[in-house]
Amino acid sequence: MAIQRPKGTQDLLPGTIEQWQYLEETIRSVCRDFGYEEIRTPIFEATELFQRGVGQTTDIVKKEMYTFLDKGDRSMTLRPEGTASVCRAYVENKLYGQPLPVKLYYIGPMFRYERPQSGRFRQFHQFGVEVLGADQPLVDAEVISLVWNLYQRLGLAGLEVHLNSVGCPTCRATHREQLQKFLTPKKAELCDDCQERFERNPLRILDCKNPNCQAVTEGAPTTLDTLCPDCGAHFEKVLSLLREAGVAYRTNPRLVRGLDYYTKTAFEVMVEEIGAQSAICGGGRYDGLVQEIEGPATPGIGFAMGLERVLAALQVQGKFSERRSKPFAMLIALGDKAQNEGFSLVSALRARGIPVSMDLLGRSLKAQLKMANREGAEFALILGEEELERGVLLLRDLTSGDQIEVPVNEAVEVVCMKQQRGV
Template sequence: MLTTRPRGTNDFLPGETEKWQYVENVLRTICKDFGYQEIRTPIFEHTELFQRGVGETTDIVEKEMYTFTDKKNRSLTLRPESTASTVRAYLEHKLYALPQPVKLYYIGPMFRYEKPQAGRFRQFHQFGVEVFGSSDPGLDAEVIGLAMGIYHRLGLRGLEVHMNSVGCPQCRPKHKEMLQEFLKKDFASLCPDCRGRYERNPLRILDCKNEKCQEITAYAPTILNCLCPECREHFDKVKHYMEISGIKYLIDERLVRGLDYYTKTAFEILVNEIGAQSAICGGGRYDGLIDSLGGPPIPGVGFALGMERIFPALESQGISLALESPLDVFVVTLGDEAGKKGFQILMDLRMEGIKAEKDYLGRGLKAQMKTADRMKAKYAVIIGENELDRGIGIIRNMETSAQQEMPLDQAVDWIKRQY
């Protein structure tokens, strides 16, 4: 067991990590373009933060959290998501005193104890954005546009934006009453989880993946029929901003998301090529979350996307990321004294920001050149004892096989000019 990773986790090896770095760079670049700044929060938080923030009727809180007690008997939880943590940091550090809205993003690992399957893991990675301090419906469309911009820059096609409004505390009671009345006759046929949600939060029953529950709720009354004037106006404006931005969308009246804190806008982005886990991004507005965690009544909106779901989607569409060459120069040396000079050139190259490597196994010329080729080096600098005596090296273009002699004290500057 010591040589086997825990179930539901992954090792990302060289060759894969470069792809992650590429995507992360795209994420950071687009956030900079949209005016978002990075926030980094702890891997674990006080358990109550997620109980109050995520919602006690959610699957996350009821079934999936990794919770433990520390040496002072305090209950702590590995973060299952980052919105609650970001809100906590916003309040603790009084970011509401800054010019609003405050626009933040995060990238990091999350933890949920659930059945591992394609695109779903117990340790997974999320990128997300959160905007605090404005109820403007234009921000709802902006965060959706940011998410779509990420996928556009990565080259993904065939994406669908599904949107809904889940109302607010003013209009939800009416829908709750209608939904409970509709479900009453089939209450006994609901799954145990949904019977527990019937009184506390029947809206969550619409999100159940149980086939029988989906069949029962197929014609259930939807929240769109119950929206108060404010929520209806807000949703109409969000749709208008989406149309202005040229982003096509579908209205999905069953879309409620899996977290209790959403109000008004909820959305998901789907791609069909990755199977059952077709939702690769989801989010919405949560105007009551900050005050539910002890802060002032400040509105918020955001989304999170699963990093692990990006790569199967790219692969299914045959998209290759334009990764940088892993190596610029391989220094080939033959003999101890040549090895010392080669090491000096190696370090000088690296100090100039040039990716360089050399042989440390004492192999011959042919084996070293094969290694340089396998590592996709653009150039090889070859130094043998004969070249060292003459104070020159041979620079070989690995793509064209062209070679030229170069004074060793000029080799670094010449290579630097090639980049």
């Protein structure tokens, strides 16, 4: 049997990769407009970073990480998410010495061993933003506004931001006590994972997708019920700013996110009809994470979105037309001498930034013209033995069929002029 790609991974082929490039270019454009700079971190990190940064009680750390021993018997893990790595880079490279806040974004592959399904892969790609060094509600609103702006530029419809505040360590202690008191008589009805969460992190029980656990927690105290005055004022200010920005949102007191490091603002962006889940972005504030990995006290907020899920939403909503890259022209060379002259001409055009293709297999004129039309070229540059002797080539408009003779030594300028004019 032929070797196949690992389960839960994809081959991104021509015809599809152009959609990825379009999405990534739009992301980078939005980030530039908002003043965010790109960061790239290693694909694997010390396992301890994710154990401490993501949280020992999370499904990611307990069940989903790709962890291995390297040749020095050090435990390494393929990164399952980006925030912990960015915070590690922030501390290790002393980015806190720069003017604050530090506004960063990343795009890259992540790895989680989970059951592949629509919109979920074992190797997937995330775009994420992290703002480190500012705790004002305005920062939260800007981060959410960046997400909203990106989706508006992409043309996605039917979006809604779900918002909650999970509080700070002070008010979360009060919520923990009330939640455990509410759940104690029903603890045996919870799933095995939630029974374990009951002592270690009961807040995450509210995030369980098990229908039975959702029924058990119906009417349970929420974090919004126990917010301290500071957290309550912070949350109200965020909501006020989002209203000013025209962001469609609703509060969702059951939204707690699946990572241990969140404080105060937590949010997800929902869209229908993209598979097993409707969330295409999630994030929140993590004011204690940098300290958790032995950095200075640094407030932070960020989000991550799976690019596969965004692309799925764009495809479902019909936002993608054919995006495969097309040459502006195709050089059709007939015979060895014409190929030599044609290759020189193609090289000169490419040096001027003109997308131009050339047949590499010595096909017939008819076959090469058919190939030019199939690739979507606007012009064909036809060079045969007769044209070589006269020092000209035939420039054929593949839309109208019109054809003119052009001196070979003027062909580069003529083609460049036509592209500039859009003719």
